[in-house]
Amino acid sequence: MVSTPSQPVARTVANVIAESLVLAGVRHAFAVPGESYLPLLDALADVQDRVRLVTCRHEAAAANMAEAAAKLGGRPGVALVTRGPGATHAAIGLHTAQQDSTPMLLLIGQVGQDMLGREAFQEVDYAQMFGKVAKRVITLTEPDRVGEQMASAFSAALSGRPGPVVVVLPDDRLGKPSAASAVAPAPTAPPAPDAAAIAALAGLLDKAERPVLMLGGPLWREEDVSAAARVAERLGLPVVTSWRRKDRFDNAHPHYAGELGLGANPALLEAVKRSDLLLVLGARLTENATQGYSLIDPAFATRHLVHICIDPEALGRTWQPRLAIHAVVGPALVALEKLPPRERSEWVDQLSGLHRAWTEPTQVRSGVNPAMVIRTLSERLPADSIFCNGAGNFAAWLHRFHLHRAPRTQLAPTSGAMGYGVPAGIAAALIHPERQVVVVAGDGDFLMAAGELATVAHEGATPLFVVMDNGQYGTIRMHQARDYPGRPSGTRLTNPDFAALARSFGLHAETVSETDAFAPALERARGRASLIHVVVDPDEIAPGRRLLTGQ
Structure with missing residues (x-):
């Protein structure tokens, strides 16, 4: 009997998706398995030495794990859920990724293309459901374009203000052969501050007697945190952090004055209101960081607010600042480090003293403290x-x-x-x-x-x-x-x-x-x-x- 050589197995859409995760630097993917994306689960077995698939017990948890992974690693987090109930369960993590400006891909199974629009079993229109929460909703319908579309999804999650992207996976496309190759998302040079804007900021800092540096926003690198400390020391700036962004600055540093958010130190809030220059770096000045939009008023903003942010839509959205600079934190900190040094030890000590007093443990009348x-x-x-x-x-x-x-x-x-x-x-x-x-x-x-x-x-x-x-x-x-x-x-x-x-x-x-x-x-x-x-x-x-x- 003469044996015939076996035919090579064609690469499928699911294989290209799995390879795309590898090229994008994804090391963990979080999932609740579903029959709507079985071919992708199979394809992930081929890359399990490079992408660890973590099996979760609820889709909300899978989405939250992906969001947290992105915050830790600086790369988009990935969650995989099935159609209908799986997608709706995962919506909470998608919303958190939007509000926290976290890059994330939510991969959702979908009914086959031939069933769309018939209210098929567990069918949902994801563009309608998530169109206002996600930065983009992409449906992979063309097998030979899947590499392009996956790279586009990763790029969208990271570009500009980071955020979530939804990738919809029709179940009758995942197993189809694909001639596409996985493509790594291209690195994008972040916007640097304009030289004229930095010169104007230097003039404002030189005149300020009571400036405050406020740090926040997504995806800070370790070198950014170190640079922020050098900037605070060089320019004589007390530092506050935005709501739930305390790890942007060493909280035991002598320049640290506390967090602005829910339960903020009332004495610190009064000090910020008395400042004659509020330099905001990275934060979007949302409700909690501004005490229900009461920390700043229009007159203060036009005289004393300098806002540096990756999101151009956040600049001037609520208040019109004295100076608005579209830039990411890294290049902005590099520019600030080059400004002439200033000494404001009395003002720095005053605000950091407020923080030391505020963090002394309070007492309770009964029970565990x-x-x-x-x-x-x-x-x-x-x-x-x-x-x-x-x-x-x-x-x-x-x-x-x-x-x-x-x-x-x-x-x-x-x-x-x-x-x-x-x-x-x-x-x-x-x-x-x-x-x-x-x-x-x-x-x-x-x-x-x-x-x-x-x-x-x-x-x-x-x-x-x-x-x-x-x-x-x-x-x-x-x-x-x-x-x-x-x-x-x-x-x-x-x-x-x-x-x-x-x-x-x-x-x-x-x-x-x-x-x-x-x-x-x-x-x-x-x-x-x-x-x-x-x-x-x-x-x-x-x-x-x-x-x-x-x-």
């Missing part, structure tokens, strides 16, 4: 530890009392999304297994993603979860006490035994109900997958604030 829990984490863990959180009143303690000492150590949604911290921490632990990762979560926040403890066990990740349990949706409860005293409604929670829940997934877990018990529990938990359940008095609603018992 969350301020001391955060102070213990901050002092006992390495400076490069990554801290993750979602949303809730528990975060007020974290943001106020933890000092970020190194870049890319904060994963927190400026979108204010609950359920973010758990998946973000898992992604961080997988990407950086050599670093300590801490997830600080409230009880309500944690349970929105608690199913991902299965992902921790399955993937061998080693985050530490610190669950602050006060048995309520604390932020809403606080607002109720203010606006509807004595009438709590819908905010009380019934919780599981969090330590027992964690142990059922194979984690080390303990429960702490006294402040002094936290430090030894931390020593037993650090360095491995673990959870510390911290029982908090529900009346201790925020740092220095207590509910009236019985309301």
Whole structure:
């Protein structure tokens, strides 16, 4: 019997997509598998030595992990979900990527081209659904153009103001042969500040007696953080950071004055209002960073605001600044480092002193003191530890009392999304297994993603979860006490035994109900997958604030 040589297997659309992820520098992809993209799951098996496919238990978590991965690595994060319910579940991560200006690709399965428009099983028009949230919605319909379109998707996610891109995958196209080659997205030179604008800024800095440097925005590199410190020292500038961007500057640096956002230091806000030059670098001046748009008024802006931002639409969007400069932070910092030095030690010391006083732990009347829990984490863990959180009143303690000492150590949604911290921490632990990762979560926040403890066990990740349990949706409860005293409604929670829940997934877990018990529990938990359940008095609603018992 004469054997005939086997025919070579044709490369498919799915193969080109998988190769495109490799060429774009993607190292982790986060997915909930679905039958609508089976050929792509198969193609990813061929590149598993270069792209680790992380299997998640909910699409919201997969999208949040992709968003967190992008913040850590500077490259677009990638999530894969199935059509219909999978896509709608993932919408929360897409929204966070938009509001946080995070580059991300959401790959969504779709019904076949021959079924579109018939309201087929799980059919959704993704251009309509996500057209206002994503930077672009691309449908891969032409097999021989898939390499081009994937490179375009990555470029769109990174260009200008970074953000999410949706790539729609009709299931009758993924298995088709493709003559396309995967294409690496081209690097783009970021915009540098105009020389005339920097000269004008130099004149304003020279005249300013009380300037403030505000840092924020996406995708800061380690060298940007170092350059910002040199600029602050050279130009005599106190530094504030925007909402949930504290890792843009060493929080123990003598020039650091604090964070502008929810729960900001009132004394710092007054100092910023008294400044005679507010130099904003990277931040978009959104609601939380500007205290509901009250920190700046039109008259202040036209006299004292200088705004440098990668997003041209953010310049002049709310206020008309004295000077608007379209530039990315790196080249802007290079230009600022060349300006003549100035000395303003008295002003710098005044504002940094406000920060030192503000970060002294507050006291509680009963139960565990969350301020001391955060102070213990901050002092006992390495400076490069990554801290993750979602949303809730528990975060007020974290943001106020933890000092970020190194870049890319904060994963927190400026979108204010609950359920973010758990998946973000898992992604961080997988990407950086050599670093300590801490997830600080409230009880309500944690349970929105608690199913991902299965992902921790399955993937061998080693985050530490610190669950602050006060048995309520604390932020809403606080607002109720203010606006509807004595009438709590819908905010009380019934919780599981969090330590027992964690142990059922194979984690080390303990429960702490006294402040002094936290430090030894931390020593037993650090360095491995673990959870510390911290029982908090529900009346201790925020740092220095207590509910009236019985309301």
